[in-house]
Amino acid sequence: MEIVIKLSQFLLSLSLLIVLHELGHFIPAKIFKTRVEKFYLFFDVKFSLFKKKIGDTVYGIGWLPLGGYVKIAGMIDESMDTDQMKQEPQPWEFRSKPAWQRLIIMLGGVTVNFVLAFVIYIGMTYYYGDLFIKNEDIKNGVWVVSPALEKAGLQTGDKIVAVDGQQIQTFNEINGRLLMGKEVIIERDGEQKNIVFPVDFIDQFMQNNSQGLVSLRIPFIIAGAPEDSPNAKVFELKDQVTSIAGQPIAFADEVQAVLDQHKGETVPATVTRNGEKVDLSVQINEEGKLNMVFAGGLKYSDMEQLGLYKINKEQYGLLESVPIGLNKGKEKLLDYGKQLKMFAKPETGAYKGLGGFLTIFNIFPSFWSWEAFWSITAVLSIMLGVMNLLPIPALDGGHVMFLLYEIITGRKPSDKFMENAQMVGFFILIGLLLFANGNDIYKAIFK
Template identity: 65%
Template sequence: MEIAIKLGQFLLSLSLLIVLHELGHFIPAKLFKTRVEKFYLFFDIKYSLLKKKIGETEYGIGWLPLGGYVKISGMIDESMDKEQMALPPQPWEFRSKPAWQRLIIMLGGVTVNFILAFIIYIGMAFTYGDLYISNNEVKDGIWISNPVVEKIGLKTGDKIIAVDGVKADKFHELNEKILLGKEVIVERDGKEQNVVLPIDFIDQLMKGEKISVVELRVPFIVTGVAENSPNKDKVQPKDIITSFNGVPVKYADEVLAAVNNLKGKSIPAIVKRDDKEVAVSLIVTDSAKIGIAYAGRLPYDNMEKLGLYHVSKQKYGFFESFPVGIEKGKNQLVGYGKQLKMIFNPSTGAYKGVGGFKAIFDIFPNTWSWEAFWSITALLSIMLGVMNLLPIPALDGGHVMFLLYEMITRKKPSDKFMENAQMVGFVLLISLLLFANGNDIYKAIIGK
């Protein structure tokens, strides 16, 4: 059932983005009286799942869910219709239209993608508002459970002040900012310190365990006990360890740090159970383990109930939602631009994390959540818009590049040149597609 829910969200999001992107090309083409021969969701190689011709346009759904397309008459595209291009230009064809009209048609898809993302963020601001923990609320600092992050210089208890000189306001934004950053300013033992992030930081993270860069410190709340644990009957789910080896403890990381130094010993501890304190004796094995599972993360509401952090809840009126949503969209656009820059820089190793359709599928939750769905769809819309703007022949950005050349030089590239460029771009795109999905397969095999 979980797979079906994930697949449903994935296909709905993908279909919505493809149809709206292609509408971005379709509408200006029609406005400029350019014939559109096909409008397809997914690719109809050899045959279609569904098709119907209305007027001069065939609308349909293909069987290969790798995208979609509109076939515009007189345009050199992925259809590589050389027979049509060999005939004299007709007034209704793309190649007969002025360069400025062709430019608008080509930019229509990515324009819709960006507009859609901003509309979604505005709608989410109005519908859901903001729920976050202010970074100022993290009085006792962050939790670093990732050994890679600890190795580069960040420590549990650090209070993050700024990333790349920009003040850190909301805690949930820190992971992305640090991943894309170069320098983190922290407060440690009452003094400010600079932690310089290595250029291959992302590469190092991908080689380690899948653990967040920084996390909120939470209590040691028992979620279960291993069957072979010597502490099997000593603690119960929802117990909170408040004292360990005679020392009061507030956070799980304090218990874990103490365990490392107490191998093979029986340790007195106090747990909070149903608002009562219960004394127990916990055995630490020779491998520095107590066999007790704990809650590494807690819902915001639980954190507030436990008195750990104040959760800020911000609601926005209709008109207030516009600047908030636009700012969110702008930040996501800038952030994705930084990610692409890192991917195209081999020294960062970020290209190793590039994923294909499985990676996109995996970001959708196992349970249906409209808030998560719209948030992911908005991000994918930005990604689709940016990727299509890359100056690669066969992408919208490639067509735009040649159109701008034509408008500046007053010289139109020959049809033969455009055909060859389209073929080169197609080969390049297939290579990128194989690389991204090959990465998915490789990571699935090695379990990363």
């Protein structure tokens, strides 16, 4: 059932983005009286799941969910319809329209992608508000969960002050800033230290297959146990472990170091159960494990109830949500731009993390969450917009590049040149597609 929920969110998000992107081309084409021959969700290689002709346009759904397209008459695109281009230009064709109109048609798709992302962020800000923990309220520092971050010099208990010279305001922003950062200022034992990340930090992070960089420090709370665990009947659900082998335990990140000192031993432990102190005797196996399930994903409400952190919630009116949502969209756009720069630098190793459809699929949660759905869709919309703007023939950005050349020089590239450029761009895209999805397959098999 979980995979069905993930797949449903994935296909709904993908379909929404594709249809709206293609509408971005379709609507200005219609405004400028340019004939659109096809409007397709997904690709109809050999056959369609559904199609219906209305006016001059065939609307359909293909069987191959790798994207979608609109086929505009008189335009050299992925259909490579060269026969049409050999005929005399007709008034309703793309090639007969002024360059400025063609430019607007080609920019329509990415424009819709960016507008959609900003609208989503505004809507989410208005509907959900902001739930956050102020960085200044994280008194005991953060839990460093990435070996790559430890290797770079950070330690559990460090307070993250700034990344790349920009002050950290809330915990929510720390992981994203660290992942894209080059230099971090931390506070340790009352002193500030400057740590510079290695060039290949992202590569090191991905090699360790970490789920994140830092987490909030939370108590060690029992969430369950395997049936064969010798401690299954010793602990109870929601027990908060406060000491093991006489050593006090304030946070879950302190447990493993104590267990490693007492492998294969039976030791005393203390828990808080229903508000009362309870003494236990627990077994630690030869691997230094209690063989119990730790509650690693405490909700903000639980953290506040336990007195760990002060949770701040901000609700905004519609007018207040507009500038805040726009700023969130701008930050995501800038962050994605930084990612692309890293992908372009082989020394960072970031290209190894380039993923395809499986990576996107795995971003969605295994439970239905509209908040997660819209948040992921907004990010994907920005990614789709930026990727389509890349100056690669066969992408919108390639067409825009040649149109700008035509507008500036007054010379239109020949149809033959455009056909060859389209073919080159097509092979570049196939190469990128194979590389990204090949990365997915490699990681699924070997990591």
